[in-house]
Amino acid sequence: MASVELVNLSKSFGSVEVLKNLTLKIEEGEFVALVGPSGCGKSTLLRIIAGLEEESSGDVLIGGEFVNDLTPKERNIAMVFQSYALYPHMNVAQNMGFNLRISGFSKQEIKARVQETAEILDLVHLLDRKPSQLSGGQRQRVAMGRALVRNPDAFLFDEPLSNLDAKLRVQMREEIKRLHHKVRTTKIYVTHDQIEAMTLADRVVILNEGVIQQVGTPTELYQNPANAFVAGFIGSPAMNFLPATLKTKGEAARIELEDGSVLIADRKAHQPKDGKVLLGLRPEHMSLSPNAIPDHSVRARVDLIEPTGAQNHLRVRVAGKSATVVDNTLTPVELGQLVNLQIDPAKIHMFSNH
Numbered sequence: 001m002a003s004v005e006l007v008n009l010s011k012s013f014g015s016v017e018v019l020k021n022l023t024l025k026i027e028e029g030e031f032v033a034l035v036g037p038s039g040c041g042k043s044t045l046l047r048i049i050a051g052l053e054e055e056s057s058g059d060v061l062i063g064g065e066f067v068n069d070l071t072p073k074e075r076n077i078a079m080v081f082q083s084y085a086l087y088p089h090m091n092v093a094q095n096m097g098f099n100l101r102i103s104g105f106s107k108q109e110i111k112a113r114v115q116e117t118a119e120i121l122d123l124v125h126l127l128d129r130k131p132s133q134l135s136g137g138q139r140q141r142v143a144m145g146r147a148l149v150r151n152p153d154a155f156l157f158d159e160p161l162s163n164l165d166a167k168l169r170v171q172m173r174e175e176i177k178r179l180h181h182k183v184r185t186t187k188i189y190v191t192h193d194q195i196e197a198m199t200l201a202d203r204v205v206i207l208n209e210g211v212i213q214q215v216g217t218p219t220e221l222y223q224n225p226a227n228a229f230v231a232g233f234i235g236s237p238a239m240n241f242l243p244a245t246l247k248t249k250g251e252a253a254r255i256e257l258e259d260g261s262v263l264i265a266d267r268k269a270h271q272p273k274d275g276k277v278l279l280g281l282r283p284e285h286m287s288l289s290p291n292a293i294p295d296h297s298v299r300a301r302v303d304l305i306e307p308t309g310a311q312n313h314l315r316v317r318v319a320g321k322s323a324t325v326v327d328n329t330l331t332p333v334e335l336g337q338l339v340n341l342q343i344d345p346a347k348i349h350m351f352s353n354h
């Protein structure tokens with residue numbers, strides 16, 4: 001296994017720049033998820049790391065060595081895609097051993113490696129089956145096995161679970177995480193699904209329009225998003241944003257909403273300058289309160305009630321905007337009801353608004 005490093009990496013297709021000056025180091029044995037909306041450049045980046053696409057400028061290093069001029073084969077990297085592309089006429093064992101056979105490994109060596117990998121992935125009882133006799137999840141496991149037998153320095157995954165149904169996706173996610181505990185090869189996992197990224201990875205890289213927005217552990221990104229894009233992308237239901245005016249006085253931040261209501265929070269080290277800001281409130285950080293709490297609550301009108309069982313998701317109108325509140329207390333409310341929402345000042349986020 002090896003570290004993977006990008007240095008000032010850029011890529012253009014014609015006049016369109018899809019990756020803009022990316023610099024990132026993925027440590028040996030680390031599991032990094034690369035997440036961002038569709039079209040932000042995730043697959044292009046993986047393909048460049050794998051050597052399937054050429055960068056326009058900048059460098060890729062694997063295990064500390066420049067690999068810009070190496071072919072995909074010479075890079076010793078394995079890639080798993082959403083389409084499994086298994087050979088239909090070969091059984092699981094033959095599919096898994098195919099690349100080793102092409103590379104000239106002995107029959108014995110192939111058999112031993114396929115057996116060992118099948119044990120890791122719980123595929124031993126399926127080795128004689130053809131792909132058509134497997135479920136979607138099993139096929140994806142075989143695709144991973146085929147990559148794993150090669151003993152690569154790093155694993156690249158490009159949305160490997162997006163063809164599976166929701167339940168199977170959760171199950172496979174768990175399997176991939178368990179696999180990483182057994183086989184600590186460096187892993188770079190691309191997805192547009194922030195939950196998948198957060199639950200799997202040691203660190204998450206957020207990409208938007210070809211630019212790295214933030215790199216951090218899942219908890220860091222959730223607690224201290226660097227900008228409104230990250231704040232809105234991480235967390236479900238998504239953070240609410242309300243236009244407001246910030247005025248700092250000593251250690252206090254006074255935040256006035258567009259309906260004139262005021263919240264007081266502690267001044268934060270990285271808060272935006274006084275003036276127009278975007279107030280960010282997570283749905284799970286607003287709670288129903290029987291009374292108005294001066295400086296720490298806002299008035300809202302209930303617009304829609306979505307029970308999920310453990311929680312109620314309330315859509316509300318607050319300060320002229322629509323917002324979501326997650327209510328864990330299952331307090332009975334009615335459509336059109338006016339409610340007080342208590343805001344924990346420590347959980348307030350602010351972003352510059354321009």
Ligand code: ADP
Pocket residue numbers: 013018036037038039040041042043044045
């Ligand atoms: P993602 O995987 O994040 O959805 P991609 O890396 O596939 O995004 O694509 C990023 C952008 O680059 C998109 O706008 C896409 O249309 C463009 N793109 C990708 N491959 C090519 C190509 N071979 N030629 C021209 N444009 C491309």
Ligand code: MG
Pocket residue numbers: 042043044
């Ligand atoms: Mg893609």
